[in-house]
Amino acid sequence: MTFFNYAPGSEGEPEAFMVSQRFWLYWAVSVPLTGATMGLWYLWMRLYPVKAIGSS
Numbered sequence: 058m059t060f061f062n063y064a065p066g067s068e069g070e071p072e073a074f075m076v077s078q079r080f081w082l083y084w085a086v087s088v089p090l091t092g093a094t095m096g097l098w099y100l101w102m103r104l105y106p107v108k109a110i111g112s113s
Contacts, residue, residue: 059077060076060077060079060080060083061074061075061076061077062074062075062076062077063075
C-alpha cells in the first residue's frame with residue numbers, strides 16, 4: 058500500500074497524481090509518536106541532566 062501514486066502523462070493525456078484515502082493514517086501515527094518521543098526526551102533530560110565535561 059502506498060500513500061502516493063504518480064503516473065506520468067503520455068500522448069495527450071495529463072499527468073495523474075493521487076493521494077490514498079488512508080493518508081490520514083500517516084498523521085494518526087506520526088503525530089502521537091512524535092509527541093511521545095519528545096515527551097520521553099524531556100523526561101530523560103529532567104531526570105539525567107547533562108553535566109559539563111570534567112565535572113564529577
